[in-house]
Amino acid sequence: MNHDELRDWSKRAADWGHAYHAGLRDRPVRAATTPGEIAAMLPPAPPEQAEAMETIFADFERIVPPGLTHWQHPRFFAYFPANAAPASMLAEQLANTIAAQGMLWQTSPALTEIEQVMMVWLREALGLGPGFTGTIHDSATTATLSAVLTMRERALDWKGIETGLSGQPPVRIYVSPEAHSSVDKAVRVAGIGQANLVRIPTDAHNAMKPGALAGAIAADRAAGFLPAGIVLVAGGTSIGAFDGIRDCLQVAQAEGLYTHVDAAWAGSAMICPEFRPLWDGVEGADSVVFNPHKWLGAQFDCAVQFLADPAPQVRTLGLRPVFLETLEHEEVVNFNEWTVPMGRRFRALKLWFLIRAYGLDGLRARIRDHVAWAEALCTDLAGIEGVEIVTGPSLSLFTFALTAGDAATEALLTRINEDGRVYLTQTRHDGRFVIRVQVGQFDCTREDVMTVAAVVRELLA
Structure with a gap:
């Protein structure tokens, strides 16, 4: 061709x-x-x-x-979405055509500088304020790994990247049981080990208990472990749980620990000011990740990590051999030093097109609709005999089950997905098998959302 x-x-x-x-x-x-x-x-x-x-x-x-x-199907209510707004798709076509590799400023100045400006746009859109800068990763998993590696090295005074982990005290990372499995993967890949990922108990609202966090850190220090960092949840994958960010950050600051907030899904909703109390205190975090490809409309892949100070992460991940030096401009930003991969795609282009084509008002309207429709669907399902709402809506995510028990609930989910009109997934909460409903597909309508209740009614009749 x-x-x-x-x-x-x-x-x-x-x-x-x-x-x-x-x-x-x-x-x-x-x-x-x-x-x-x-x-x-x-x-x-x-x-x-x-x-x-x-x-x-x-x-x-x-x-x-x-x-x-079909991830772009308007009745895809499983997992979290991987949206692809038409304007984002167009930008991705152009990026594929250009086929630039933006590892350095000098290899494609437009890639770096548009990314820098998009980080400012998004920071302001989410109400994070001027203290944060940021970069784009492929996924939140990579951003979380970058943060966990930074936690490790900061705690070890950067000895790990120089001499390895042998002989160093075991590093500890703290999360709630609602944390995403990407944190588990990060501690494994970082050489910290699964056994050193400490699960902190949660309260009645499924939020990490700050007192329990403080107690676990103190106990670990006394036992010879090296507390390094805390990963906080802002919209967990299972049921949409939120940790009390402000109270947990106070513990982190008192203990001198690095903090990362995983808002991969729910972060997009923070363009709506009325939802920001859910992550109150986030401005005190060291690192925050959210995925515009999940709910904002950017085509996969596009994960944004905000950093209060990029220096520790750049010190952890950055390498600058002679062949990667920019001889004429020593102080330019080279985003490959902020991330795990050396090579970088032109991901900022789709953010530029997306935000301009729909405007923040247009994007807010979609998210508000999704939240409202999820609440309406939850109410409708609650009125079906034999259906129980297990966890109420957290933004646009809720769970339900059949009062007949786990086997009946699992059988219902199988029938729903074999029917084909809608797609749902499962999780476990408090030991129960429950069905997740997550509204967020970019072009879904209220009628699409309410189809879930129609299907459930029909299959239970």
Whole structure:
């Protein structure tokens, strides 16, 4: 394929994309396939000779769409969304066309400088104030790993990156049971170890108990451990739990510990001032992550990490060999030093397009609608005989179960997802199997959301 052919096929791909999105409501949300079925449709060996693009595209249309779980489906209420607003999709097409690698300022100045400005825009949009700067990662998992590595090195006075962890006291990281599994992955990858991730008890609101946190830190110090940092939850994945950020940060500051707030999902809602009390005190954190690709409309992948002071993270992750020096401008920002990967995509472009195309008012309206529709759906489900709301709405996330018990609830979820009109997932809360409902797909309507209750009623009849 040459660039002339690319122009023609790009137009065809755009037409296909328009038809795909227009017809999503007519498709089942989740793929109706069995493991290995799609792989069996592909040849076992690569072709020796070039194939016609007509054949390749025809195979794409035949194999791929039926094998997808459609994340942009307006009745996708499982997990958290990975949104793709049309303006963001357009920006991503342009970024793919440019195909720039923005590891340094000098390798693509526009990538770095637009990213810097987008961090200011988002900081102001979320009400974080001028003390924070930031960068873009691929996902919150990478941002959390970066924060945990920084916690480790700060506590060890940066000896870990120089001489390793052997001979150092065991580093301890503190979380609530509502923390995302990405924190578990971070302590494993960072060499801290799962056994040194300390779970702090929660209160009746599923928030970390500050007193228990302080007690655990004191006990660990007495036992010879090295407390290093705290990861706080602002909108947990399971039931949408929020830690008491301000009270926990007071403990962290008294103990001299580095703090990271995981607001991967709920952070987007903070563009609405009325939701900001949920993360009251966040301005005192060292690091905050949120994913614009989850609820703000940015195409996956796009995770934003705000830092009160980037110096500790840059000291932990930054390397500047001679071949990466910018000889004419020594003090420019090179974002590869803030993150784990060396290479960097032009992720800021989709934020620039997205915010301008919809405006903060337009994005706020969507989030407010999702929250209101989730509350309406919760009320509707509560009126169905045999259905119990287990955890009420936290923003646009709530859980429910059948009073008949776990087996009946699990069987209902299987029937819902096999039906195909909506897609939901499960979690466990207080030992119970419960069904999660999370409203956040960019183009869903109130009617789409209320379909969940209609499906449940029908299947229980």
